[in-house]
Amino acid sequence: MRATFMYGAGDVRVIDVPDPTLQQPTDAVVRVVQACICGSDLHPYRSMPADENGTPMGHEFLGVVEETGTDVTSVKKGDLVVAPFAWQDNTCDFCREGFQASCRHGGFWAAGGIGGGQAEAVRVPQADGTLVKVPAGVDAALLPSLLTLSDVFATGHHAAVRAKVNARTTVTVIGDGAVGLMAVLSAKRLGAERIILMGRHKARTDLGLEFGATEVVAERGQEGIEKVLALTGGDGTHTVLECVGHMPAYQQALGVARVGGVISRVGVPQYNDGDIGWNLFGRNLTLTGGPAPVRHYIEELMPDVLDGKIEPGKVFDRTIGIEETPAGYQAMDDREALKVLVQF
Amino acid sequence: MRATFMYGAGDVRVIDVPDPTLQQPTDAVVRVVQACICGSDLHPYRSMPADENGTPMGHEFLGVVEETGTDVTSVKKGDLVVAPFAWQDNTCDFCREGFQASCRHGGFWAAGGIGGGQAEAVRVPQADGTLVKVPAGVDAALLPSLLTLSDVFATGHHAAVRAKVNARTTVTVIGDGAVGLMAVLSAKRLGAERIILMGRHKARTDLGLEFGATEVVAERGQEGIEKVLALTGGDGTHTVLECVGHMPAYQQALGVARVGGVISRVGVPQYNDGDIGWNLFGRNLTLTGGPAPVRHYIEELMPDVLDGKIEPGKVFDRTIGIEETPAGYQAMDDREALKVLVQF
Numbered sequence: 001m002r003a004t005f006m007y008g009a010g011d012v013r014v015i016d017v018p019d020p021t022l023q024q025p026t027d028a029v030v031r032v033v034q035a036c037i038c039g040s041d042l043h044p045y046r047s048m049p050a051d052e053n054g055t056p057m058g059h060e061f062l063g064v065v066e067e068t069g070t071d072v073t074s075v076k077k078g079d080l081v082v083a084p085f086a087w088q089d090n091t092c093d094f095c096r097e098g099f100q101a102s103c104r105h106g107g108f109w110a111a112g113g114i115g116g117g118q119a120e121a122v123r124v125p126q127a128d129g130t131l132v133k134v135p136a137g138v139d140a141a142l143l144p145s146l147l148t149l150s151d152v153f154a155t156g157h158h159a160a161v162r163a164k165v166n167a168r169t170t171v172t173v174i175g176d177g178a179v180g181l182m183a184v185l186s187a188k189r190l191g192a193e194r195i196i197l198m199g200r201h202k203a204r205t206d207l208g209l210e211f212g213a214t215e216v217v218a219e220r221g222q223e224g225i226e227k228v229l230a231l232t233g234g235d236g237t238h239t240v241l242e243c244v245g246h247m248p249a250y251q252q253a254l255g256v257a258r259v260g261g262v263i264s265r266v267g268v269p270q271y272n273d274g275d276i277g278w279n280l281f282g283r284n285l286t287l288t289g290g291p292a293p294v295r296h297y298i299e300e301l302m303p304d305v306l307d308g309k310i311e312p313g314k315v316f317d318r319t320i321g322i323e324e325t326p327a328g329y330q331a332m333d334d335r336e337a338l339k340v341l342v343q344f
Numbered sequence: 345m346r347a348t349f350m351y352g353a354g355d356v357r358v359i360d361v362p363d364p365t366l367q368q369p370t371d372a373v374v375r376v377v378q379a380c381i382c383g384s385d386l387h388p389y390r391s392m393p394a395d396e397n398g399t400p401m402g403h404e405f406l407g408v409v410e411e412t413g414t415d416v417t418s419v420k421k422g423d424l425v426v427a428p429f430a431w432q433d434n435t436c437d438f439c440r441e442g443f444q445a446s447c448r449h450g451g452f453w454a455a456g457g458i459g460g461g462q463a464e465a466v467r468v469p470q471a472d473g474t475l476v477k478v479p480a481g482v483d484a485a486l487l488p489s490l491l492t493l494s495d496v497f498a499t500g501h502h503a504a505v506r507a508k509v510n511a512r513t514t515v516t517v518i519g520d521g522a523v524g525l526m527a528v529l530s531a532k533r534l535g536a537e538r539i540i541l542m543g544r545h546k547a548r549t550d551l552g553l554e555f556g557a558t559e560v561v562a563e564r565g566q567e568g569i570e571k572v573l574a575l576t577g578g579d580g581t582h583t584v585l586e587c588v589g590h591m592p593a594y595q596q597a598l599g600v601a602r603v604g605g606v607i608s609r610v611g612v613p614q615y616n617d618g619d620i621g622w623n624l625f626g627r628n629l630t631l632t633g634g635p636a637p638v639r640h641y642i643e644e645l646m647p648d649v650l651d652g653k654i655e656p657g658k659v660f661d662r663t664i665g666i667e668e669t670p671a672g673y674q675a676m677d678d679r680e681a682l683k684v685l686v687q688f
Contacts (some may be wrong), residue, residue, distance in 0.1 A: 081384050082510070094603050094604070097603075097604055098604065099604040099627075099628050100605050101628070102603040102604070102627060102628065103553050125363055153358060162630075163630075178585050250620075257444050259446040260441055260442065260443040261440075262447070265625060268622075268625065269620065269621045269622065269625050270622035272619050272620070272623075273617040273618060273619055273620070273621070274618070274620045274621075274624075275617055276594075276613065276615075276616070276617070276618045276620060276631065277613045277615055277616035277617070277618075278612075278613065278616075279616075280631075280634075281609060281612065281633065281634050281635075282445065282634065282635065283443075283634065284443050284445070284506075284632075284633070284634030284635065284637075285630070285632075285634070286506075286630060286632040287620065287624075287630065287631040287632070288628075288629075288630040288631070288632075289625065289628070290625045290626060290627065290628030290629070291625075291626065291628065292626075293628075342440060
């Protein structure tokens with residue numbers, strides 16, 4: 001089959017690899033229907049040291065079950081399924097506590113002998129705990145929105161959930177990337193009436209306004225902080241959803257959080273140390289967030305997608321075939337594309 | 345009247361100052377009955393640059409109302425009252441949201457022309473929002489426990505509340521100072537069944553065991569972390585109450601927090617930057633805490649003290665008179681005394 005591999009910064013190739021096969025009785029093999037490229041895939045695209053063996057890419061996909069191991073009971077051949085960005089048993093104590101990305105018996109795609117999602121097929125370990133079935137006969141137009149359940153929408157939702165966004169909380173979303181826009185959508189879905197989106201790419205912030213943002217602040221750094229403070233009577237917002245992962249975004253979050261507020265991060269931090277002194281402590285701010293327990297959220301979020309109440313799939317602004325994934329990475333890195341869908 | 349002032353590191357004196365008087369219609373003057381020395385008073389005791397004007401000291405006291413301004417309605421002359429470590433109107437939005445230490449119209453003792461609590465009398469601004477009345481005829485033996493409501497017990501309680509301690513959460517308390525011991529008592533009061541206390545002063549950890557700790561870990565640093573992990577099957581605890589404020593305590597907290605857990609800090613951080621990268625984010629840890637909204641908690645905590653259900657006043661292991669406050673500071677700094685009560 002054809003699969004996307006990365007061999008170093010800027011070096012993505014589509015190569016032939018053997019078709020995946022069942023290896024454990026708890027495995028399934030899924031034929032991919034749609035996959036996509038994640039903002040987090042751009043981190044290695046910018047920094048990965050050259051490696052002649054390459055590494056498989058992709059952790060977001062939906063597809064059709066092709067084969068199941070003898071222990072798999074929840075899905076069968078022919079089912080359309082969504083896969084979260086991590087696989088898990090969904091039964092261990094960490095999973096039951098709602099932290100499926102830390103499953104005791106789970107792991108990540110494109111690692112430890114498991115392939116990536118930007119490929120024609122994937123072996124899925126712990127299929128019962130990992131795959132979520134999509135109802136039969138779903139309209140194909142809904143597939144891109146269903147695909148966002150595998151990561152980007154669930155991640156935006158996680159930011160809002162960990163921040164305890166509700167109708168009484170004002171919200172700042174930092175970042176107009178796909179995750180930031182999904183955080184806007186999620187905050188709106190959870191009832192937030194005031195959502196300030198910090199971002200400077202008009203096409204993206206326009207989509208943010210469509211998703212529910214009430215104000216856009218294009219300024220960055222101290223200027224951006226002051227703008228948000230000016231919009232909020234000098235106080236900042238109860239919740240800040242940090243969807244970038246770089247230090248300036250964290251500093252911005254600290255600057256716009258209201259007394260007693262929550263900074264919820266879902267952008268993987270590209271730093272270790274940050275200010276957690278009096279600036280955080282003195283105002284009783286809470287810092288939370290982490291990798292989304294996607295599996296925990298899919299069943300809650302899917303009905304709103306199936307009903308057409310929300311259309312998170314609008315974050316995809318380019319569709320390519322598997323042979324074009326190298327160009328897809330380049331387009332996202334150049335910010336020509338917001339998020340690229342790979343259609344099989 | 346006699347009042348305690350600090351003139352620099354190690355330089356505490358008891359001096360004569362004018363008796364406080366009403367200055368605003370919302371003021372009260374309180375004659376102090378009991379005050380105490382706080383662990384946080386030791387920070388300037390170790391580091392304050394010499395200052396010939398000195399600064400008044402103390403932010404924990406209970407006393408009898410001597411005089412009230414014309415606008416004060418909730419307390420009257422002769423009432424026994426507890427004062428929180430901050431004064432506030434208790435009506436602004438920050439106060440109503442439960443963050444009284446950030447009151448829009450509040451402030452701190454021993455600052456801005458307000459005296460300190462380690463003195464014979466104190467002018468109390470915003471008396472209606474600040475003072476909490478103790479029922480008439482209370483047994484004098486209960487006064488030390490009531491005094492802990494002004495800061496140290498409420499602060500330990502805040503650590504546990506912000507961490508959402510309950511019967512299903514395992515707890516690690518870092519620090520065997522007075523706040524750490526109060527955090528143990530608070531966690532126990534909120535239902536925690538397993539409380540690991542990290543501290544190495546046996547007299548203090550013994551009191552911690554009496555307050556509800558189930559295990560004591562005397563080791564520090566990586567050794568201490570490994571001990572807690574060994575006690576918890578390698579997982580750490582759901583909640584970590586960091587009651588010290590120094591970087592090694594934060595690092596210890598990071599090391600013993602369970603996936604999805606909460607680190608709640610109430611020791612004022614004596615650092616700015618700390619590790620908030622993958623070590624915090626990757627396991628979906630939450631970092632919270634801050635100055636306790638004492639006023640918010642007093643009415644909830646006082647009944648258990650009056651009933652004798654809990655005896656937080658046991659943290660006082662030395663009682664002195666006002667003239668002896670310099671020796672009281674020295675005793676706490678030398679760790680000869682855990683917490684010093686000043687009896688008037």
